[in-house]
Amino acid sequence: MSNISSTFNRLRKNSEGALIAYVTGGDPSPKYTPKIVKALVEGGVDIVEIGIPFSDPIADGPVIQASDVRALSAGTTPTMVLNIVRELKKTIETPIVLLTYYNIIFRKGVGRFLEEASKSSVDGIIVADLPVEEASEYKEYAEEKGIDTIFLAAPSTSSERLEKIVNMDSGFLYLISVFGVTGMRDHVAQLTIQTLKRIRQYTVNRIPLAVGFGISKPDHVRTIISYGAEGAIVGSAFVKIIEENQNDLPILLDRLTKYAREMKEATKLIS
Amino acid sequence: MNRITYEYPKDGKYGRYGGKFAPETLMPALEELEKAYLRFKDDPEFKKKLKYYLEKFAGRPTPLYYAANLTGKLGGPKIYLKREDLAHGGAHKINNTIGQALLAKKMGKTRIIAETGAGQHGVATAMACAALGLKAEIYMGAEDMKRQRLNVFRMRLLGAEVHPVESGSKTLKDAINEALRDWVTNVQTTYYLIGSVVGPHPYPMIVRDFQSVIGFEAKEQILAQESRLPDAVVACIGGGSNAIGIFYPFLEDKDVELYGIEAAGEGLHTGRHAASLCAGSEGVFHGMLSYVLQDENGQILTTHSISAGLDYPGVGPEHSFLKSIGRVKYDAVTDEEALEAFLQLSKVEGIIPALEPCHALAYAKKLAEKMGRDEILLVNLSGRGDKDVEVVANRLGVKI
Ligand SMILES: Cc1ncc(COP(=O)(O)O)c(C=O)c1O
Numbered sequence: 001m002s003n004i005s006s007t008f009n010r011l012r013k014n015s016e017g018a019l020i021a022y023v024t025g026g027d028p029s030p031k032y033t034p035k036i037v038k039a040l041v042e043g044g045v046d047i048v049e050i051g052i053p054f055s056d057p058i059a060d061g062p063v064i065q066a067s068d069v070r071a072l073s074a075g076t077t078p079t080m081v082l083n084i085v086r087e088l089k090k091t092i093e094t095p096i097v098l099l100t101y102y103n104i105i106f107r108k109g110v111g112r113f114l115e116e117a118s119k120s121s122v123d124g125i126i127v128a129d130l131p132v133e134e135a136s137e138y139k140e141y142a143e144e145k146g147i148d149t150i151f152l153a154a155p156s157t158s159s160e161r162l163e164k165i166v167n168m169d170s171g172f173l174y175l176i177s178v179f180g181v182t183g184m185r186d187h188v189a190q191l192t193i194q195t196l197k198r199i200r201q202y203t204v205n206r207i208p209l210a211v212g213f214g215i216s217k218p219d220h221v222r223t224i225i226s227y228g229a230e231g232a233i234v235g236s237a238f239v240k241i242i243e244e245n246q247n248d249l250p251i252l253l254d255r256l257t258k259y260a261r262e263m264k265e266a267t268k269l270i271s
Numbered sequence: 272m273n274r275i276t277y278e279y280p281k282d283g284k285y286g287r288y289g290g291k292f293a294p295e296t297l298m299p300a301l302e303e304l305e306k307a308y309l310r311f312k313d314d315p316e317f318k319k320k321l322k323y324y325l326e327k328f329a330g331r332p333t334p335l336y337y338a339a340n341l342t343g344k345l346g347g348p349k350i351y352l353k354r355e356d357l358a359h360g361g362a363h364k365i366n367n368t369i370g371q372a373l374l375a376k377k378m379g380k381t382r383i384i385a386e387t388g389a390g391q392h393g394v395a396t397a398m399a400c401a402a403l404g405l406k407a408e409i410y411m412g413a414e415d416m417k418r419q420r421l422n423v424f425r426m427r428l429l430g431a432e433v434h435p436v437e438s439g440s441k442t443l444k445d446a447i448n449e450a451l452r453d454w455v456t457n458v459q460t461t462y463y464l465i466g467s468v469v470g471p472h473p474y475p476m477i478v479r480d481f482q483s484v485i486g487f488e489a490k491e492q493i494l495a496q497e498s499r500l501p502d503a504v505v506a507c508i509g510g511g512s513n514a515i516g517i518f519y520p521f522l523e524d525k526d527v528e529l530y531g532i533e534a535a536g537e538g539l540h541t542g543r544h545a546a547s548l549c550a551g552s553e554g555v556f557h558g559m560l561s562y563v564l565q566d567e568n569g570q571i572l573t574t575h576s577i578s579a580g581l582d583y584p585g586v587g588p589e590h591s592f593l594k595s596i597g598r599v600k601y602d603a604v605t606d607e608e609a610l611e612a613f614l615q616l617s618k619v620e621g622i623i624p625a626l627e628p629c630h631a632l633a634y635a636k637k638l639a640e641k642m643g644r645d646e647i648l649l650v651n652l653s654g655r656g657d658k659d660v661e662v663v664a665n666r667l668g669v670k671i
Contacts, residue, residue: 103554106553155296201273
């Protein structure tokens with residue numbers, strides 16, 4: 001069983017949801033990333049998503065776009081991010097998932113990218129612009145290397161598509177909560193809850209379902225967990241903390257840990 | 272050579288190029304678009320409407336003009352110009368925007384978004400939308416807004432809203448990024464009217480089909496005027512829509528040589544250019560697998576060209592395919608060469624061309640040297656140059 005699956009199993013036994021945190025690798029500079037990841041883990045984050053920055057992140061809102069710009073300006077490359085993960089995995093067991101756009105993988109060569117990801121002990125990969133239709137080569141290599149392939153579902157995804165997606169998916173399914181790009185939102189939309197209920201029918205007892213896009217407050221986490229999500233994905237809110245405190249590392253790390261702790265608390269069901 | 276024309280590309284693939292590399296949120300919308308297009312494209316009522324607007328609104332067919340003066344000057348083949356500069360709005364862009372705006376209407380979408388580089392596609396979108404009673408919002412790089420101020424004002428006159436894009440290089444690629452982000456957010460109500468043969472399937476096919484009116488007309492006209500096919504056809508390549516539009520009906524005519532000309536900017540060796548096919552590599556960008564300008568890590572590069580309409584780091588997937596099988600020859604000419612062609616055509620023929628097709632004209636000049644007087648060379652004059660007068664004056668150091 002993959003590291004990601006066993007993490008969900010363990011949490012399920014404790015009646016907890018997973019807190020999944022996203023940060024962009026190399027933001028604000030590659031030397032910060034290992035410390036940032038450790039601060040997140042210390043705050044109780046269950047799975048860490050590390051973005052490999054891309055020049056044209058079409059699925060991202062302004063906050064994550066700005067983090068890509070910072071990371072790329074600091075000279076971050078895909079190889080650097082893979083090396084950071086390899087070093088991190090020597091000291092932490094928390095699953096690490098890479099999130100990127102397909103050109104980053106394609107440019108290295110799909111086989112070579114997955115080979116290197118496997119050597120870095122990457123647990124899973126999410127590709128923002130790779131739908132199942134285009135994913136057969138990628139899926140084949142990932143399976144061979146034992147890396148989970150986490151696909152996305154959206155409010156617009158039909159039942160027919162969902163079936164195909166769930167069949168190709170492993171680790172967890174990433175449910176995009178709204179129509180839109182990444183970014184913080186004030187409350188959990190009615191649409192999110194409806195979509196969550198609908199999609200859960202397909203995933204229950206098959207694959208853990210995690211919800212992302214807009215989740216930024218403990219209340220949001222409680223809401224989606226109470227409607228059956230098994231994980232909450234929080235990105236822009238963490239990235240915003242990095243943006244605001246990029247010039248003061250100790251304060252930055254402290255804020256990340258505190259915020260993670262607060263969000264983690266909200267994943268625990270008191271039933 | 273097996274298959275050349277992909278009338279309907281299976282899985283959206285031209286050879287190994289193309290495809291649908293889009294965020295999941297957009298996948299159902301792309302499927303819906305494909306279904307709607309396949310349903311309406313041969314529908315008699317739709318075709319009648321399209322024909323009506325192309326003729327009465329856009330001024331088609333555009334003439335095929337024998338450029339006698341230029342022919343005499345160059346002393347080589349007979350040079351014919353396909354006068355897309357005379358289409359409404361001053362460029363070929365209107366062929367596509369009318370088609371897609373009609374399709375959007377059929378699909379019940381009321382809000383149209385588009386990106387624009389030079390502003391030509393934005394203007395053409397605004398015109399089609401005004402004519403058909405649709406609301407248009409145009410994304411345009413802040414940098415492009417500066418160099419194409421006239422077109423920004425034209426779009427606003429036509430009732431469109433223009434959104435400046437401040438991200439990235441503030442040019443066409445960033446305008447597409449922003450339009451895609453808008454589409455992801457408003458996909459239920461909004462139609463994304465893309466301006467070239469780029470993006471995820473079915474866009475490259477739809478735009479090609481609407482632009483192929485250029486080639487079908489040109490073929491009929493040259494047969495009427497010369498009783499034979501041309502020996503060579505030259506067109507400029509930004510995303511590749513005017514080029515595929517004129518090439519498409521000639522693809523199976525093996526004796527007709529086809530040339531697609533990209534922007535070499537300050538020279539291919541300087542890195543300051545926009546020649547994806549000539550100097551790029553295979554990549555996945557804006558929803559398609561095609562040639563792109565990128566660094567060794569897969570980051571998309573910023574481009575340079577004197578003409579905003581060619582300033583794009585990608586190219587339509589069907590061109591990548593046509594390059595791979597050698598059916599079309601792709602080359603590039605510099606800013607300097609394009610500028611020379613601009614000045615020459617203006618003086619010699621009394622036609623001020625847009626800077627984009629000046630790349631095709633500059634290449635046609637080189638090609639003419641190698642061709643005989645009994646041969647025929649067809650150039651797609653994709654647009655007129657009024658929008659570029661200020662850029663050219665600046666470049667020449669003239670105050671206007
Ligand atoms: C007159 C003209 N020609 C050519 C182009 C390039 O686009 P494409 O390669 O899609 O024809 C543009 C784009 O704005 C244009 O305005």
